Amino acid sequence: MINLKQIFEPKSIAVIGASREPSKVGHAIVKNFVAGGFPGDIYPINPNATEILGLKCYKNVSSIKGKIDCAIIAIPAQFVPGALEECGKKGVRGIVLITGGFSEVGNVEGERQVAEIAKRYDLSIIGANCLGVLNPAARVDGIFLPVYKMARPRVGDIGFISQSGAVGGCIVDLAAYAGIGISKFVSYGNATVIDETHLLEYLGKDEKTRIIVMYLEGVRRGKEFIKVAKEIAKKKPIILLKAGVSKKGAEAVKSHTASLAGSAEAYRAVMKQCKIIEAKTLMELFYFAKIFDQPLPKGNRVGIVTNGGGYGVLATDAVELFELELANFSEESKKILRKNLPNYVNIRNPLDVVGDADSARYDLAINTLMEDPNVDIIVVVVLFQTVAIDSRVISVITRAADQKKKPIVVISTGGEYTEVHKRIFDSYGIPTYHSPTAALDAVQKFVWYADFLKKNKRIG
């Protein structure tokens, strides 16, 4: 029986292949568990060491008295079957098999052997050929990459399933840098035992996960995947990037995670059917994910506030491109804006509060649109290059967002000063984009999903 709780929320873990050598994978894993503040027992396994990083070292799992929920394996492929047998006998049921060198390089027999042992002992195995698992809330950090290269995100509500370790690591690092939180992260590589459908099902039930993000190269059990995805999509958004959609891309997939990629058309049809949100690029995966923390939009009418006229034009172009609607401000809003804004501000949507706008002017504009019944989504362009704007705009926008009445997204482009502010917005859960196109693309997906939920409720 597949049991993922022992892998994502273990009370005790063993690291098979723990090493005293700082450059080794088996060292980094022990170190990251210790440094990450894992509250359970950590058992390093290495027949040639007595102590690693201050922890007592064991010859094998059998010599450990206590219960072990999960073993993380980082030893050469030829020793893996033996280690799995030992785990089976000891009663360790959760396995993260980091080791590569199986079917992805033609060692089909080795992989078959792993699967056979798993079946015999009822092992739940993540991998082979994977990066492993993160669960910030439970302080589980089973990733061997150094923290300075791949930062660890804070606790949040995005669950991220990535077949590829590299893609997973990059997006996790990007999320951490932007201050965006995750509930769980897993890279599952060859899917020898546990596949994307198992993981999707698990995150679907996981209360800590509100948004599911997936990078897939192939799907093992198509029918089951569709069934599971359909059910989950009614409750949580699923955002999916399918790689290997081109002919040559599909060939590349085969030598990467030994998956069958399938045709682009077939996958698109499935996503449509399941109400999965398709990301067409890596950055879309990230851009779409972060908007879903906002309150659901009630419609598709966009109100734009900007301190740069050109950005108002570009955002308006993007509203049309993504088939959204430019809101007509209510008479009440127009009255308030006309009364309180300088006379050189044109009272229209996009609302160009002009280059000399300060935080107070943004406050007035945003709060007026927040009360306007004709506006469903607020898009705020903040160009930090201009003279009168500074960090006070952060509290203006976060205060408005905290009302949780309407989604707010921010657009900012620039260098260091801008980047620092963008990351602060993101870390407060306000999705921030470097261009109008990226922002409105995400808004469109959000509006589409909100509409699906509304219709589904009415029918269901």
Added chain:
Amino acid sequence: MINLKQIFEPKSIAVIGASREPSKVGHAIVKNFVAGGFPGDIYPINPNATEILGLKCYKNVSSIKGKIDCAIIAIPAQFVPGALEECGKKGVRGIVLITGGFSEVGNVEGERQVAEIAKRYDLSIIGANCLGVLNPAARVDGIFLPVYKMARPRVGDIGFISQSGAVGGCIVDLAAYAGIGISKFVSYGNATVIDETHLLEYLGKDEKTRIIVMYLEGVRRGKEFIKVAKEIAKKKPIILLKAGVSKKGAEAVKSHTASLAGSAEAYRAVMKQCKIIEAKTLMELFYFAKIFDQPLPKGNRVGIVTNGGGYGVLATDAVELFELELANFSEESKKILRKNLPNYVNIRNPLDVVGDADSARYDLAINTLMEDPNVDIIVVVVLFQTVAIDSRVISVITRAADQKKKPIVVISTGGEYTEVHKRIFDSYGIPTYHSPTAALDAVQKFVWYADFLKKNKRIG
């Protein structure tokens, strides 16, 4: 007669509206000229001050004895005609009119007056309602935005014409942050006298400018623009983002720079006819511009090197999406790679040098593709999250790029550690992208333009 040299390369400048008040535009301009190391004479004009930032202050331009090439005007709109009259009488022919409040807010009469005075005195005026001019090589910094908000780029060969000050400021800031250089930057706002065609013509002839980037909301003299663009495109790439392509976007343009936006279809047809490279988004403008510093590709065959399998798949998908070709490595290359790379590396394109690749492995792979007659463009994915890669890969890639034989582009995604390295690559002239899609999109435009140049040469 239009003369732009006196504006972009003045020997002496006057700042009309110079102020002692640090928060004022007229203060910032004087300050930025002084701090930027402008080698010519700087004349602050202010009837109520005797000295500004250590410089002697003048009541008006007439009271200055020396010649003034260019006057930068930052006084309220109602005082502008008077100041222009004075400039005309004094013989100042170059004007940067930063002041807004003309036709963009309905003051058509004010703008007509400016145009009339310009005609009478033969003034070349940039603006009204603009951000001004940058020329890093001549140390001309007429932008009133503080340096910490909008960084100034190093000297380079991209000339950037932006109708919108905000869009211009953002992209300039972004370029500076990435270490990308510019030859000239100009934001020209309402185009009262000098329009996009004058500026395009100037940069077309400017020897310091090899790549022209434009953000336009409208075009004043369509026929002339087409004629000029066609000629320049045969020598230098022109990359253009046309804003206001949607119906509502066109309306927004009207209240921004008082331009007539024109239909999207008409503009696309013109761009195609003129061999202008169309950027559809703000970021494309930036992404496309930076690839053109690389040597021209001889064909469309892409060789991919990656330390992450998933990125190999995504890059391959992008090659197909953008109608490029995945190169078939030569037998010679395969032999070298097979002999020198670890046996678990699949010798194929995309070349996944695997997660444990170090700089030496990249060196071998890149140099092999550099010699391979079947490869026209090298796309290098460097995922800095992996354990064995570090900053040494920078010298590996810059050394290869310095041979100037084939274009090299880099793809990297991640947080702080990655971002620092990306900026270093960009600053060395190696265009770096955060996603395979963004990179291959730029490669496509580059291949297309190289192909046009080749064909044009053959015909011409």
